[in-house]
Amino acid sequence: MLSHEFMRNALLAGSFVALACGVCGWFVVLRGQVFAGDALSHVAFPGALAAAAAGIDQRVGLFVATVAVGAGIGLLGRGVLVARGGGAGGSTPADDTAIGIVFTFILGLGLFFLTLFSIGSAGGAGIQAAHTLFGSIFGLGAGEARLAAVIGFAIVVLVVLIGRPLMFATLAPDVAAARGVPTRLLGVGFLALVGVVAAEATQAVGALLLLGLLAAPAAAAHRLTGDPLAGIALAGLLAVLSMVVGLVLAYTVPWLPPSTAVIAVAIAIYGLSALRS
Amino acid sequence: MPPESVNPTLSWNVARDLGEVLEYHFMINALLAGSIVAVMAGLVGWVMVLRRQAFAGHTLSMMAFPGASGAALVGVPAAWGYFAFCGAGALAIGRFSGRGPGSPSEQGARIGAVQAAALALGFLFVSLYGGVLGDLESLLFGNILAISDGQVLALAAVALAVLAALCTLARPLLFASVDPEVASARGVRVSRLSGGFLLLLGAAVAATSQITGPLLVFALLVAPPAAAQLITARPAVSLVLTVLLGLLIVWLGMGIAYYSVYPAGFFISAIAFAVYLLARVSVALQGRRAGARAAEARTLEALA
Numbered sequence: 001m002l003s004h005e006f007m008r009n010a011l012l013a014g015s016f017v018a019l020a021c022g023v024c025g026w027f028v029v030l031r032g033q034v035f036a037g038d039a040l041s042h043v044a045f046p047g048a049l050a051a052a053a054a055g056i057d058q059r060v061g062l063f064v065a066t067v068a069v070g071a072g073i074g075l076l077g078r079g080v081l082v083a084r085g086g087g088a089g090g091s092t093p094a095d096d097t098a099i100g101i102v103f104t105f106i107l108g109l110g111l112f113f114l115t116l117f118s119i120g121s122a123g124g125a126g127i128q129a130a131h132t133l134f135g136s137i138f139g140l141g142a143g144e145a146r147l148a149a150v151i152g153f154a155i156v157v158l159v160v161l162i163g164r165p166l167m168f169a170t171l172a173p174d175v176a177a178a179r180g181v182p183t184r185l186l187g188v189g190f191l192a193l194v195g196v197v198a199a200e201a202t203q204a205v206g207a208l209l210l211l212g213l214l215a216a217p218a219a220a221a222h223r224l225t226g227d228p229l230a231g232i233a234l235a236g237l238l239a240v241l242s243m244v245v246g247l248v249l250a251y252t253v254p255w256l257p258p259s260t261a262v263i264a265v266a267i268a269i270y271g272l273s274a275l276r277s
Numbered sequence: 278m279p280p281e282s283v284n285p286t287l288s289w290n291v292a293r294d295l296g297e298v299l300e301y302h303f304m305i306n307a308l309l310a311g312s313i314v315a316v317m318a319g320l321v322g323w324v325m326v327l328r329r330q331a332f333a334g335h336t337l338s339m340m341a342f343p344g345a346s347g348a349a350l351v352g353v354p355a356a357w358g359y360f361a362f363c364g365a366g367a368l369a370i371g372r373f374s375g376r377g378p379g380s381p382s383e384q385g386a387r388i389g390a391v392q393a394a395a396l397a398l399g400f401l402f403v404s405l406y407g408g409v410l411g412d413l414e415s416l417l418f419g420n421i422l423a424i425s426d427g428q429v430l431a432l433a434a435v436a437l438a439v440l441a442a443l444c445t446l447a448r449p450l451l452f453a454s455v456d457p458e459v460a461s462a463r464g465v466r467v468s469r470l471s472g473g474f475l476l477l478l479g480a481a482v483a484a485t486s487q488i489t490g491p492l493l494v495f496a497l498l499v500a501p502p503a504a505a506q507l508i509t510a511r512p513a514v515s516l517v518l519t520v521l522l523g524l525l526i527v528w529l530g531m532g533i534a535y536y537s538v539y540p541a542g543f544f545i546s547a548i549a550f551a552v553y554l555l556a557r558v559s560v561a562l563q564g565r566r567a568g569a570r571a572a573e574a575r576t577l578e579a580l581a
Contacts, residue, residue, distance in 0.1 A: 096332055101549070112540075208397065212397065223383075263394060264397060
C-alpha cells in the first residue's frame with residue numbers, strides 16, 4: 001500500500017490537515033462555533049471563482065475569502081460573546097442567523113461568477129480551473145502534499161501558542177478582558193486561523209472532510225475528558241486516526257470513496273464516545 | 278436567462294412589461310411556485326429564527342445532496358430524495374440533539390456530525406452511481422424557470438400541509454420555544470414538539486430547495502424573518518412583515534432576472550441580504566442599539 005506514491009501523499013497531507021482540524025476543532029466546539037466553521041468551508045468556492053474572475057491566482061482568492069469571512073464572523077460575534085458574560089458558548093445563535101444570511105449571499109455571488117464564466121468569452125476555463133482546484137485526496141502531488149503538511153503543522157503550532165489565553169477568553173471572557181487579555185483580537189484571530197484550515201482543507205482534501213473532522217473528533221474528546229490539554233491532544237489524535245483508518249479502508253474497499261470512509265470512521269468514534277459516557 | 282427566443286427589453290410602460298412577462302407560461306409557474314415557497318419558508322423560518330436553529334436548517338438543506346444523488350441511484354425523481362432525506366435528517370437531528378447531557382456548544386457539534394454524515398453518504402451515492410449527476414448547477418442552485426404545472430400543485434399541497442401543521446402546533450410550540458422549562462413543567466411535551474418542528478422545517482427546506490436550490494434556501498428561510506424580527510417586536514406584525522418581505526424578495530429577484538442574463542438565485546439572495554442589512558442599519562440608526570435585544574425580549578414576553 002505504501003509503495004503507491006498517491007497513498008503516501010494522501011497519508012502525509014491527510015494526517016497533518018486532520019491534526020490541524022482536530023486541534024482547532026476542540027476550540028471550535030468549546031466556543032460553539034461549528035456553524036461558523038461550516039460556513040467557512042462554503043465560502044471557499046465563491047472566493048476561488050471571484051479570484052478567477054479578477055484574473056488573479058485562485059488560491060489567493062480562496063485563502064482571502066475564508067480568512068476574511070472568518071475574521072468577519074469573529075468581529076460580528078465578539079460583542080455577543082462579551083455580553084453573555086461567561087458560559088461555554090462563544091457565539092449565541094443570534095450570530096447564527098447573521099452567519100447564515102452572509103454565507104448565503106456569498107454563495108449567491110458564487111452563482112453569479114459561475115454564470116459570468118459560462119456566458120463570458122473565457123468559456124468554462126475558469127470553472128474548469130476551479131474544479132481542479134478542489135482536488136481529491138487521492139489525487140495529490142508530492143509538492144502539494146508537503147505544502148499541506150507544512151501548513152497543517154504551522155496551524156497546530158499557532159493554536160498551541162494562543163491556546164492558553166484563548167481558553168481563558170472563552171471560558172471567562174469578562175475576567176480575561178479585565179486581566180488584559182485581548183479577547184476580541186483572540187476571537188478574530190482564531191476564526192481567521194480556522195479560515196486558513198478551511199482553505200487548506202478544501203483544496204487539499206475536500207470541503208466535506210473539514211466539517212466532519214472539525215466537529216466529530218473534537219466532540220468525542222470533549223465527552224471523554226474534561227482536561228484541556230488531554231482533550232486537545234485527544235481531539236488531534238482521534239482526527240488523525242479517523243483519517244488514516246479511513247484512507248486505508250478506502251484503499252482496500254474499491255467502491256468506497258475516501259472522504260466517505262474518513263467521515264464514517266470519525267462519526268463511529270464519536271458514536272462510541274457518546275455510548276461510553 | 279429566459280429562453281433564446283425571448284428577447285426582453287425593459288420599457289417605461291410598466292403595465293405592458295408586466296403583461297409581456299405574464300404571457301409566458303413558465304414565468305407564471307415560476308411566480309406561483311416562488312410565491313408559495315416564499316410564504317411557507319417565511320412562516321416556518323420565523324419560528325426557526327425564534328428558536329435559533331439556523332444551523333439545523335442549514336444542515337437540513339444539505340440533505341439535498343444525498344437526497345438527489347440517492348434518488349438518481351435508485352432511479353426516482355430528485356424531489357422524492359429531497360423530501361426523504363430532509364425527513365430523515367430532521368429525525369436524526371432531533372434524536373441526537375435532544376438526548377443526553379452536553380452543552381449547547383456540543384449540540385452544534387452533533388448537528389455538524391449529522392451534516393458531515395449526510396454529505397459523506399451523498400459522496401458514496403455519487404460514486405456508486407458512477408455517472409454524471411445531471412446538471413450540477415441547477416442541482417445546487419435550483420432552476421426556477423423549469424417548474425412544471427405538476428410541481429406547482431405539489432408545492433401548494435406541501436405548503437398547505439406544512440402551514441396547517443404549523444398552525445396546529447403554534448401555541449405550544451411558541452411556548453416551548455420561548456420558555457422550555459416552564460412549558461415542560463406545564464406538561465408541554467417539549468422534545469416531541471421540537472422533533473415535530475424539525476420535520477416541518479425539513480419539509481419546508483425540501484420544498485424551498487426546488488426553487489432556490491439547497492445552497493440558497495436561507496435567502497427565503499432566514500433573511501425575511503430575521504429582518505422582520507429586527508424591525509418590530511409585535512409577533513403578528515412581524516409575521517405579516519415576514520411574508521411581505523419574502524414575496525417582495527422573490528418577485529423582485531425574478532423580475533430582475535427576467536431582464537438579465539444572470540440567474541434568479543443570485544438576485545434573490547442578493548436582495549435578501551440587502552433587506553437584512555437595511556433592517557439592521559435602520560435599527561442601529563434609530564439609536565436603539567439595545568433595541569434588537571429589547572425587541573426580542575418583548576417578542577418573547579408577548580408570546581409567553
